[in-house]
Amino acid sequence: MSRLLDIRFFFLHSFSFFVFAELNIRHDSLEKSENLQRHRTEGFGSTAALVVRRGAPFRVTLQVEGRPFNPKTDTLRIKLSQGRNYMVMPVAYSKRVSSRRWQAYLELEGLDLRRPSVFISSPASASVGGYRFELFASKQGKWRRCLSGKFILLCNPWCPEDTVYIPFEDQREEYIQNDSGLLFMGTALNLVSRPWSFDQFEPGVLEACLNLLHVSPQHKKNPRRDYANRNNPVYLSRVVSAMINCEDDHGVLKGNWSNDFKEGVHPSTWSGSADILKKWAQSNYSPVKYGQCWVYAAVMCTVMRVLGIPCRVVTNFNSAHDTNGNLVIEEYYSETGKKLNHSKDSIWNFHVWVECWMERNDLGPEMNGWQVLDPTPQERSGGVFCCGPAPVRAIKDRRTDLFFDIPFVYAAVNADVHSIVVSKGRVVSHSKDTERVGAFICTKAVGYPRHQNITRDYKYITSPTSSLTRSSVVSDDSTLRRGSSSGIAVFLTLDKAPVAGEPIRFTVNAVNKQKVAKMMKVHLNAQAKEYNHSPSETFWETHGIIEMSPMESKVIKQQIFPAQYEDVVGDDLINLAVVLEDMATQERVLASEEFNITTSQLTIQVEDSVILNREQTATVTFSNHFSHPVSGILTVAGAGLIQGRVHYRMMVLPGGRAQQRITFLPRMTGTKMLQASLSLANINSTISGFKMVFVNKG
Secondary structure: OHHHHHHHHHHHHHHHHHHHOOOEEEEEEOOHHHHHHHOOOHHHOOOOOEEEEOOOEEEEEEEEEOOOOOOOOOOEEEEEEEOOEEEEEEEEOOOOOOOOOOEEEEOOOOOOOOOOEEEEEOOOOOOOEEEEEEEEEEEOOEEEEEEEEEEEEEOOOOOOOOOOOOOOHHHHHHHHHOOEEEEEEEEOOEEEEEEEEOOOOOOOHHHHHHHHHHOOHHHHHOHHHHHHHOOOHHHHHHHHHHHHEOOOOOOOEEEOOOOOOOOOOOHHHOOEHHHHHHHHHHOOOOOEEEEOHHHHHHHHHHHHHHHOOOEEEEEEEEEEEOOOOOOEEEEEEEOOOOEEOOOOOEEEEEEEEEEEEEOOOOOOHHHOEEEEEOOOOOOEEOOEEOOOOEEHHHHHOOOOOOOOOHHHHHHHHHOEEEEEEEEOOEEEEEEEEOOOOOOEEEEEOOOOOOEEEOHHHHOOOOOOOOHHHHHOOOOOOOOEEEEEOOOEEEEEEEOOOOEOOOOEEEEEEEEEOOOOOEEEEEEEEEEEEOOOOOOOOEEEEEEEEEEEOOOOEEEEEEEEOHHHHHHHHOOOEEEEEEEEEEOOOOOEEEEEEEEOOEOOOOEEEEOOOEEOOOOEEEEEEEEOOOOOOEEEEEEEEOOOOOOOEEEEEEEEOOOOEEEEEEEEOOOOOEEEEEEEEEEEOOOOEEEEEEEEEEEEOO
């Protein structure tokens, strides 16, 4: 009998120990490989924290020692913290996942009692940023913390319930996952494509982008509110737009349009976002010097793609900056065709901003889709230098009653241009152009290294002869500007798109519209200009007198030789103008054109197929079409292909060719961009080139 009691006591004691012994969870596994693949965040694999997207679960595997996990008696809960904001939720036994609330659950099917897996699922409207999670187990009604960990939550354009959901996979690949792209510059009829490395998966970039949110004025003023508002891409995009420039805060970039870059880097030198963002973070958030519009936009594109918000870089050719809001840009010329700096309004030959894709629940579903955001500091919005998000649809429909900043963007693509000729302080000629501003708006095409015309997204095009029609075929080799009055008319036509090393050939067509003979003065003037400034002093001019019979039209052929423009222009553009003057009546008409000069591109050849983690060789070639020797620094880079940047010196004689072999070690699979740029020392010019390569697993 005594022995039987001992046996019963042993079993009861063992059962009691099994029920009441502490659950000993030693550590956890964030199942990084599985979760990154599930959340399409493999590019962030080098980040210490797990990176996941909202609206989808991720798995945490627990390692239990001692007694096994008992789903009937063991109770778990999880505390999630973002700053001082936190919530506590039980770990349930369910597989039904809601995209509207936070959940933690165990799947009983196939449950390993020694290695149970807890799934944490966020709502599709959760705030983005870094989180801390803590796992607690209950013993006799008391909670004990077993372990803790960290993860980073991003927006999820793959989740239909997320306000940044974009329904096409090729667009998600382009506007979220693509770590390289093209920026478009030059003029509408002579586009220059500039390669840019967005670098969103490069080490340190994700951390810099999250730090950008932390050092923003909104976060410093009220962290709790800032964390709560980070669920909204409208709020996030405005914070980022303001933080890319440094005018009101510890922003990333300092702008400089002065031509004096001694204290920093010439904006044309940058070729990727990682160098800029990491330099900013490593300098205790001191602004990086220097940026201009395309640099601001490209860096903002990187930040938005990191946060999971679809983003693309957009170029507006002939972009108006209307300072007084009257939708009119006034340009002044002298009687001999010299452009004068008499107006605060301006037209940039090109201006670069970004578009982000999101729902606009604040404005209504008709305003969902692409939104304009412009981080270049031009005008204040809500008291700070930022712009947008302005729905593209609202810009097209001139819904200036909506927010944000629609009137400013509307003027940039729709203002009228008034060209005024002055002589001795009085106006002697006046003409209006309603088609020049916003002549061509484009972005990189999805999946291809070429531009996509999106002008019709911004404007209603009705005239078949509008500048858009001419500009939509960018390979067209002529442009046209004309001036006309009751008695005379003049037309200015480039014979073909100008190329460095060749004469600039153009034609002036003078027309006598009356039935009387006329003596005409012809004034021709050329000035170099930066894309966003008024022209500098005249570098080429010619004047003459022609005699014209009644109703006669005369063609005048002209050319500007390379030796006359090469040392002046570089990366700048040329403002070319002609003034035709009736010597009897002093009636004058003006025709003008602004254009860029195409330089030869660097060519890149890659030997053999490109295999992951196998050293590859490429050759960069430059041909000198200038009429004098050139020298400079060649920089080669490529996200996922080359760590950082490599530099080489080059010097090439006129008509000569130089080659540079480089080696690189691919670190990521998929389509990548290998890019090169040559900054010439003796002229203000940067020449670039790129090669798309596909990296195989091998």
